[in-house]
Amino acid sequence: MTFDLLATVAVDATLASTVFTAVSAIAILLVLILWAKVHAFVALILASYYVGLMSGMDLLTINDSIKSGMGGILGFVATVVGLGAIFGKLLEASGGAEALAYSLLKKFGEKNATWAMVVTGFLVSIPVFLDVALVIIIPIVYALTRKTGKPILYYGIPLLAGLAVTHAFVPPTPGPIMVAEQLGANTGLVILYGVIIGFPTAVLAGPVFGRFISTKITHGIPEEFSTEHLAKKFEDEDLPSFSRVFLVLLLPIVLILVQAVTAEIYKPAKTQVIVSSAEVVQTQADVEQPHMTIVESEEGYQIVMVDHQGERSTMFTSDLPADKAVGLPAYGALVSSVDSVETLSPRQRDEILEATLKLTGFSENIPDQGTVLKLxxxxxxxxxxxxxxxxxxxxxxARKQGFSPQQIMELSNSALAPAGIIILVTGAGGVFKQILIDSNVATVMAEAIVQSNINIVVLAFLISALVRIAQGSATVAMVTTAAIIAPLLPGMTGLSSSDYALLTIAIASGATVLSHVNDSGFWLVSKFFGLTEKETLMSWTVVETIIGISGFIGALTLSYVF
Structure with a gap:
């Protein structure tokens, strides 16, 4: 399949130029970040200018696209990342993360402590950044290691696996939220598939691999942490109850999941668009779902609309009033750009439907949602x-733990500082995506990919993995890959809501594999577990790679099921 694409590029000058622009833009992006040490936010903006110039865009149009791309993505992501950061900070400061860890440890027992660690990591990392969660929970790993005499990785690897999986796969953590918004994926479905794929993945990368690697790397607690350093903030009796913390943590996830499932069950059927000719129009008479048939003849177009209520309306474009008729040449060019009677892509369907409704004044007449569905x-x-x-x-x-309103305000303020960097990098990713759309680079590449039959899930994973390995940051890998993949999707037929959610998981999986020396997480693990670079590669890097590959296999498999 890949060779088909390469062969097409070789003989198509326009496509070759487009592919060169896209590939060289990614190369420039990586050079700026890795060699020139330019911040990812600035590098993404510069790469966007490059794509615009290479594609022949007007200089002022490039700036308009940058403005549009930045605003389009941040309206959602900035809000969610900011709110999620505050929620996580409150959970952390109130002792909620510690309460979860200690309660699960008591419920599972010391014998099954590795399972307690993986579940703790899985839950805590949903609202709390991975590095912060590790600092909170690591004293428990030290205590278990000290008490049992087992290697620190026996308990540490399951914790790291749980933290890493939800950090990558389950909103409202920033990574999957950013990708889901870029792609237009349903956040609730991303959560659902993230949990379905993520938990077995965490078990494989955690307790299973942890038992193996702890027989090879048998270190105890690092010497600098062998005292009571990083002791927990609260005594056992002062921690909030497990049930209270668990319900608060579960609350936003359940609300989002219920909305997602309900939206899929009660989603109104899309209006089918059929472009036909007078000779074959009778073959469309049995279409039951809401549909619009556009029949081309010598006199113009006959447009038949059957709305969601089953009401039928007909119009001939030759009867249009003068103020509407002026739009006919552009409308004719749009309709003529698709092959008669063939299934339209989602983008073609939406474009033609919108143009026809505007031209004719017809309405889809979609039934209003009931009060319950709206709520x-x-x-x-x-x-x-x-x-x-x-x-x-x-x-x-927070209030039950004795925090005053003023202290809660201060916690909220402190939570937003690290969130700001994530928000800006995400916005720059939105700029890169918009430039790819406005320069027509994405459209040309999408058509080539469709013709070459490359699986889009595989492509998304590979691009994300390459960017991750090259520059280290999972966030930059996700944002960059989403910016490349998102413009390709509207031109592809047959993609469902599940496909968009699974593409989000595939991109997150690629951005997880092969954490090495250019990843800050690599050095964080090395420090807290007292590992050499080689030992960190043997343990943490393998954990991340197991998670990435397992997540990709899960997403690819489910893409054939749903």
């Missing part, structure tokens, strides 16, 4: 769900 949609939106979660964490955790 579910409102409370299950990530904005609302996280706002509710913040109030729940403030009252049931």
């Amino acid at each position: 579910i949609a409102f409370f299950g939106h990530p904005f609302t769900a996280l706002i509710i979660a913040i109030f729940a964490a403030s009252f049931f955790l």
Whole structure:
């Protein structure tokens, strides 16, 4: 399949030029970040200018695209990442993460402590950044190591696996949220598939691999942490209860999941668009779903609309009033750009449907949602769900633990500082995506990929993995890959809501593999577990690679099922 694409590029000058622009832009991006040490935010903006110039865009148009791309992505991501950071900070400061860890350890027992560690990591890393979560939970790993005499990696690897999986796969952590928004994926479905794929992956990379690698690397607690350093903030009796923390943590996830499942069940059928000729129009008479048939004849177009209520409307373009008729040449060019009677791509369907409704004044007449569905949609939106979660964490955790309103305000302020960097890098990724769309680079590449039959899930994983390995940051890998993949999707037929969610998991999987010396997480693990570079490669790098490959296999497999 890849060779078919390469052969097409070789004989098509336009495609070759487009591919060169895209590939060289990624290369420039990596050189700026790795060699020139330019911040990823600035590097993405510069790479966007390069694509625009190479594609022949007007200089002022490039700046308009940058403005549009930045605003288009940040409206959602900035809000969710900011709210998620505050929620995580409240959970951390109130002792909620410690309560989860210690309670699970008691429930599982010392014999099954590795399972307690993987579940703890899996839950805690949903609202809390991985590095912060590691600092909070690492004293428990030290305590277990000291008490049992087992190697530190016996307990540490399961914890790291749980943390890494949800950090990559399960919103509202920033990575999957950013990718989902770029692709237009349903956040609730990303959570659902992230958990379905993620937990077995965490078990494989955690307790299973941890038992093996702890027989090869048998270190105990690092000497600098052998005292009571990093002791927990609260005594056992002062920690919030497990049930209280668990319910607060689960609250936004359940709200988002209920909304996602409900939206899929009660989603109205899309209006089918059929472009036909007078000779074959009768073959479309049995279409049952809402549809629009556009029949081309010598006199113009006959447009037949059957809306969601089953009501039928007909119009001949020869009867259009003068103010509408002026748009006919552009409309004719749009309709003529597709092959008669063939299935349209989602993008073609949406473009022709929108243009026809505007030209004719027809309405799809989609039934209004009932009050219950509207309430579910409102409370299950990530904005609302996280706002509710913040109030729940403030009252049931922070206030109950003795924090004053002023202290809660200060915690919220401190949470937003690290979130700002993530938000800006994401915005720059949105700029790169918009430039690829406006320069027509994405359209040309999408058509070539469709013709070459390369599986889009495989392509997304490979691009993300290459960017991750080259520059180290999982966030930059996700943002860059989403910016490349997102413009290709509207031109592809047959992609469902599940496919978009699974593409999000595939990109996150690629951005997880082969963490090495250019990844800050590599050195964090090396420090807290007292490992040499070689030992960190043998342990942490393998954990990340197991997670990445398993996540990719899971996403690819489910893409054939749903």
